[in-house]
Amino acid sequence: MQQIEIIYPDDWHCHLRDGIALTTTIPMATKQFKRVIAMPNLQTPVSDVEAAEAYYHRIMAHVPNDVSFQPLMTLYLKDNTTPDIITHAAQSPLIFACKLYPAGVTTNSQAGVGKLLSLYSIFETMAKHQLPLLIHGEVNDHDVDVYDRERVFIDKHLQDIVKQFPDLKIVFEHITTKDAVDFVLSGPDTLAATITPQHLLYNRNALFVGGLRPHHYCLPVLKRKIHQEALINAAISGNPKFFIGTDSAPHAKSQKESACGCAGIFSHHAAIEIYAHIFDQANALDKLENFTSRFGADFYQLPYNQDKIILQKQSWTIPEEYPYLDESIIPFLASENINWQRVS
Numbered sequence: 541m542q543q544i545e546i547i548y549p550d551d552w553h554c555h556l557r558d559g560i561a562l563t564t565t566i567p568m569a570t571k572q573f574k575r576v577i578a579m580p581n582l583q584t585p586v587s588d589v590e591a592a593e594a595y596y597h598r599i600m601a602h603v604p605n606d607v608s609f610q611p612l613m614t615l616y617l618k619d620n621t622t623p624d625i626i627t628h629a630a631q632s633p634l635i636f637a638c639k640l641y642p643a644g645v646t647t648n649s650q651a652g653v654g655k656l657l658s659l660y661s662i663f664e665t666m667a668k669h670q671l672p673l674l675i676h677g678e679v680n681d682h683d684v685d686v687y688d689r690e691r692v693f694i695d696k697h698l699q700d701i702v703k704q705f706p707d708l709k710i711v712f713e714h715i716t717t718k719d720a721v722d723f724v725l726s727g728p729d730t731l732a733a734t735i736t737p738q739h740l741l742y743n744r745n746a747l748f749v750g751g752l753r754p755h756h757y758c759l760p761v762l763k764r765k766i767h768q769e770a771l772i773n774a775a776i777s778g779n780p781k782f783f784i785g786t787d788s789a790p791h792a793k794s795q796k797e798s799a800c801g802c803a804g805i806f807s808h809h810a811a812i813e814i815y816a817h818i819f820d821q822a823n824a825l826d827k828l829e830n831f832t833s834r835f836g837a838d839f840y841q842l843p844y845n846q847d848k849i850i851l852q853k854q855s856w857t858i859p860e861e862y863p864y865l866d867e868s869i870i871p872f873l874a875s876e877n878i879n880w881q882r883v884s
C-alpha cells in the first residue's frame with residue numbers, strides 16, 4: 541500500500557452557495573481545505589462590501605469552533621461597480637479578490653459585465669490596491685460555437701487586459717483548452733490559471749456515454765481530448781502558474797436532471813482524493829502537493845498551511861448521492877471507484 545503526506549490543501553475557486561445549502565457544503569469544504577475562494581454568484585450577487593462580509597459570517601456560522609477554515613471572499617463585478625466600491629473592498633480584511641463574469645456566461649451571471657472596456661478604470665483601481673482579478677474566461681456570444689468561447693475570449697478580451705494592466709494579478713479560472721494553457725504559459729508572472737478535476741479526468745465524450753450525462757455538464761463545457769491532455773500536462777508540469785481550483789458547484793439533483801439542466805459539477809465530497817487519483821494515473825504524484833498546497837499560496841503571497849493530510853492508495857466507492865437542500869445531490873464520480881483515500 542502506498543501512502544503520501546501533503547500540506548493541507550486550499551481551493552482557489554469554489555461555490556459554497558447559501559442558506560441551508562451551507563449545512564452540506566461547509567462540512568465538506570472544511571474537511572478538504574483550509575482556505576477557499578468563495579465565488580460571489582449567489583442568486584443576489586455579492587457585489588458590495590456589506591454583502592460580502594454578511595456572506596462571510598453566514599458561512600462561518602456553519603464552521604465548527606475547533607476547525608480552522610478561512611473563506612476568502614470575492615466581489616462580483618457589474619457594469620455599475622464604482623472605483624469607490626473597489627477602494628472600500630480593498631480596506632476590508634475579508635475581501636480577497638474581484639470576480640469578472642461576462643454577462644450571461646454561466647449560473648447567476650445575468651448581472652455580470654456587459655461592456656468589458658468600461659471596466660478598465662475598475663481594473664486600474666484593483667491594481668492600485670492589489671486586489672486580484674478572477675475571470676470566467678468565455679464570451680457569451682451566441683454566434684460563437686460553445687466549444688470556442690474560451691479561445692475567442694482570449695483573443696477578444698484577455699490578451700488586451702493582460703497587456704493593459706501589468707500590475708494586476710489575474711487568474712484565468714477553470715481553464716479548459718490548450719489555447720488557454722499556451723496563453724498562460726506565454727503571459728507574465730502576474731497571470732495564472734486554475735484547473736478543475738473534471739477537466740483533467742474527462743473530455744467532451746463524457747457528456748454522451750450511453751446517453752446524455754447531465755452530471756458531467758459544467759461551464760466552461762468539457763472540450764476535446766487534445767485539450768484535456770494539454771491541461772493534464774500543465775497540471776503535472778510543476779509550473780507554478782497552474783494550481784488547484786475545483787469549481788465545485790452544487791446543484792440539487794432535480795436541477796441537474798431536468799429539461800434545462802444547470803451547469804456545475806459538485807466535487808467537494810472528495811476533491812483531493814480525485815486529484816490524487818488523476819496525478820497518480822499520470823505518474824506524477826510527486827507534483828500533487830505543489831499543485832494543491834503551494835503554488836496558489838505562492839501566487840497570492842500567502843503562507844503555506846501548517847497542518848498536513850495523509851492519503852492512501854486504496855480503492856473506495858464514492859456514494860451515489862448526498863442529502864442537499866430538501867432533496868439530494870449527485871456528487872462527481874457518484875458510485876465510481878477511485879484509488880486514493882484520505883486517512884487523516
Ligand code: NCD
Binds near residue numbers: 646647759787805
Ligand atoms: C458554476 C455555478 O454553478 O455556480 N457552474 C459551473 O458550471 N461551473 C458557475 C461557474 O463557475 O461557471
Ligand code: ZN
Binds near residue numbers: 553555788789
Ligand atoms: Zn465556478
